Amino acid sequence: MRTERLAAPLALLLLLLAGGALAHDADLLFAQTGRSQPGAPQVHARLTMTVSTLEVLLSNRTDEEKPVSQKDLDARHPALAVGVWDRASLRTPEGPCARVGQTAQWHETFVELTATFHCPPGPVWQTFGLLSVLPPRYQVVWSRPGGGQGVSRVVDARQPQVVVSDAGEAPQRVPGLAGWVHLGMKHIFEGADHLAFLAALLLVGGTLKRVLALVSAFTVAHSLTLGATALGVLPLDAQRAHWAEVAIAVSILYVAAENLLVRQPRYRPLLTFLFGLVHGLGFARVLAGHGLEKSGLSELLGFNFGVELGQALVVLPVLPLMRLIQRRPAVHRKIVVLLSGAVLFMGINWLIERVG
Known part of the structure; x- marks a missing residue:
């Protein structure tokens, strides 16, 4: 049967997702750069990143132990200068900043991480060369200090440069809110655990009304805690x-196990x-995890909207x-067992990794 043949490819897709990294890999850095005041020679730069990202950057320069405390971080002052700030250099039309x-x-x-640079007047270019050292999935979310509309953008290794403009200069047009929407979509598409949870729900979702109730419950709930x-x-x-x-892994385990043990799960919403x-x-x-909680409400709404949009693009x-599959109960049950088993395997794998 045609519908029955779909079971194996769908299971393979889930297993491929399971073989990847954890859903919340450290693939973002947050940067803020701007002059202390318009026309002033001092430019302040700030970078936040997860510890694992910092380890990747420093491991390319030294074989010493990675920083695990403030004391260790202070001891790595020279390594930070070379491994981070030399790779996030600033310059003006008149030459590099000091x-x-x-x-x-x-x-x-x-x-x-913060740094102060001395720059001549005029626009300042910042090049995030550190992206060439990090894996290709990494991106930098850049903004000017103080936030504001239209001054955030997403930078990757293909376009690693941004222009830091003074208040009196024509601001660079950058996709602020759109960049956060993109990040939210990127997170849901690469978040194998969230996709696995949604897949387990949809396998025995039932009627369209019931499916909409499940998706709505999930959307409202995660929007509340995220906000x-x-x-x-x-x-x-x-x-x-x-x-x-750990609890996310448990939720995946529970839903997959319930799919296997209970034909018509109750209280799903x-x-x-x-x-x-x-x-x-x-x-x-x-x-x-990246210091992004210091962003404004519009950025938060953009990220959450991106999550919802990505979720809709997966579900619809x-x-x-x-x-179509539910019209053939025997085939549907086989697919539920096969795919729920795959999700169960994924949940066990994540639970072991996260508890350990």
Whole structure:
């Protein structure tokens, strides 16, 4: 049967997702660069990144132990200058800027690096050459200090340069909100655990009305915790972020196991809402893990909208296929067992990695 033949490719797709890295890989850096005041020679630069990202940058310059505390970070002052700031250089039409100072601050979930440069008047170009050292998936979210509309952009290795403009100069046109929407979509597409959870839900979703109820419950729940955490209402330190990741793995395990053991699961909308609260903490971890929680409300809304848009792009094409398969109960049950087994395997794998 044609529908039955679809089971193996779908299972293979899920297993390929399982073989990848964790859903919240450290693939973002957050940068702010700007003059202390219009026309002033001092330019302040700030970079935040996860510890694992910093380890990648420093491992290319030294074989010493990686920084694991503020004391270790202070001891790596020269390595930071070479491994980070020499690779995030600034220049003007008159020549390169001179770095006159730098600091490094250890946080629970990320590292904050700052530097001060002396630059001639005029526009300043910053080139994030460090992206050439990092894996291709890495990007820099850049903005001017103080935020504002239209002054954020996403930088990658193909276009690693931004222009830092004074207030009196014509501002560079950059896709601020669109960049955050893109990041939200990117996160959901690369978030194998969130996709696995949605896949497990859709396998026994039932009627279109029931599926919409499940997706809506998940959307509302993770939007609540994402917003509360990113806005500082719900603190998310390193320990809580770790257990949130563990809980996400548990949610995947539970839904997959329920698919295998119960033909018509009850209370799915309620459970989906509760699990959605936990997945929202996972989304918030992406922001907090890179220091991005200091961004404004518009950036948060853009990121969340990107998550929702990415989720819709995943769910909508799958629904007609699932409705077609559900017309053949025997085939549907085989596919549910096969794919739920694959999701169960993924959940076990993530749980072991995150608990360990």
